[in-house]
Amino acid sequence: MDDFEPLDLGKFRDIVRRESARLRLRPGPDEREITFTLALALSAAVKKIFYEKSATVFSDEPRIMIKPVVHYAQRMRIDAMEKYNAPSVFSVIQLGVNEEALGRQEYQMTVIIYLERKFLPEFLRLLQYPYIDSDDDLEAKDGCGAVVNLIVGQYKNEMAILGYKDLTMSHFESFINTAVDGVGIPKGVFDKYEIDFEIEEANRLVIEMMTLPSLPKNIQR
Amino acid sequence: MKILVVDDSLLDRKLLIRVLMKSGITQEILQAEDGEQAMEVLATNYRDICLILLDWQMPKMSGIELMAGIVKVPELSTLPIIMVTASGSDENKRMAHQVNSNLAGYLVKPYKPEELLAAIKPFLR
Numbered sequence: 001m002d003d004f005e006p007l008d009l010g011k012f013r014d015i016v017r018r019e020s021a022r023l024r025l026r027p028g029p030d031e032r033e034i035t036f037t038l039a040l041a042l043s044a045a046v047k048k049i050f051y052e053k054s055a056t057v058f059s060d061e062p063r064i065m066i067k068p069v070v071h072y073a074q075r076m077r078i079d080a081m082e083k084y085n086a087p088s089v090f091s092v093i094q095l096g097v098n099e100e101a102l103g104r105q106e107y108q109m110t111v112i113i114y115l116e117r118k119f120l121p122e123f124l125r126l127l128q129y130p131y132i133d134s135d136d137d138l139e140a141k142d143g144c145g146a147v148v149n150l151i152v153g154q155y156k157n158e159m160a161i162l163g164y165k166d167l168t169m170s171h172f173e174s175f176i177n178t179a180v181d182g183v184g185i186p187k188g189v190f191d192k193y194e195i196d197f198e199i200e201e202a203n204r205l206v207i208e209m210m211t212l213p214s215l216p217k218n219i220q221r
Numbered sequence: 222m223k224i225l226v227v228d229d230s231l232l233d234r235k236l237l238i239r240v241l242m243k244s245g246i247t248q249e250i251l252q253a254e255d256g257e258q259a260m261e262v263l264a265t266n267y268r269d270i271c272l273i274l275l276d277w278q279m280p281k282m283s284g285i286e287l288m289a290g291i292v293k294v295p296e297l298s299t300l301p302i303i304m305v306t307a308s309g310s311d312e313n314k315r316m317a318h319q320v321n322s323n324l325a326g327y328l329v330k331p332y333k334p335e336e337l338l339a340a341i342k343p344f345l346r
Binding site: 006007008009012013015016017019020023025187188212214 | 264265267280281290292
């Protein structure tokens with residue numbers, strides 16, 4: 001009787017990630033520099049949106065932090081309650097080289113925005129969206145999705161300035177408090193950038209970005 | 222038994238496989254183009270693999286990261302690994318041996334075919 005059992009790929013991946021982090025094997029300084037520039041461009045995109053659409057000024061410069069990804073199977077585990085310690089809504093968009101790649105879940109980048117549920121109507125008002133009832137799950141998810149669409153759309157412009165090719169956006173997916181099955185992120189990404197934005201001295205917008213360092217670029221002529 | 226070749230460069234993989242084939246090696250050769258893909262191949266084939274030829278610099282997951290994980294997985298920890306890399310710096314060699322104290326070899330590209338064959342010969346089953 002053959003008792004061969006394939007290895008648990010999830011556990012194997014976790015071991016690689018843990019050992020890589022313990023031995024500080026990744027990412028190399030060049031990769032970190034590239035991904036940090038992409039995080040800066042994302043924060044610039046958000047600032048530009050607020051500058052153009054609202055009189056709101058952020059209390060401080062966005063705070064950019066690098067945190068480890070908590071993997072769940074081949075996806076990322078999420079607990080939005082950690083961001084505000086209050087009921088939250090979050091929306092996710094993945095970027096891929098084209099529709100087919102997105103269909104195969106081959107992501108180049110994932111962007112997630114987190115908003116405190118009770119602040120969502122005010123946040124949308126700041127961005128000149130109509131009022132929504134944040135107690136209504138569907139309206140809250142849709143409102144948050146509108147914000148992630150707006151931000152990622154603007155972010156793509158910033159990326160084009162940096163010379164990156166136009167990536168295809170997935171449709172947004174929104175969740176209340178948690179995503180039971182986690183969310184799809186690029187393969188082999190172990191770190192995420194968290195960007196916190198303060199309005200009137202309170203943390204009002206949290207964005208997470210997971211990216212491959214080697215995004216496709218336009219050919220320089 | 223099988224040999225797993227992990228390298229993101231198709232050309233380098235072809236070159237290496239050609240050397241192996243021309244020398245009359247009969248082992249089946251499995252290929253992966255990065256550490257992630259290698260993990261998938263290892264997960265389902267580890268019992269049949271007698272040797273891993275592993276590049277260092279690869280997208281998504283480098284060879285050194287993969288090796289750091291392999292040595293911690295009981296089913297894989299005794300698999301012989303030969304690093305085949307363009308980086309011949311003493312620092313990298315030292316790091317590779319630190320990560321895997323049983324490292325079976327460290328070949329620097331461009332290698333001579335006879336160097337490759339001499340390195341792999343003890344591990345062919």
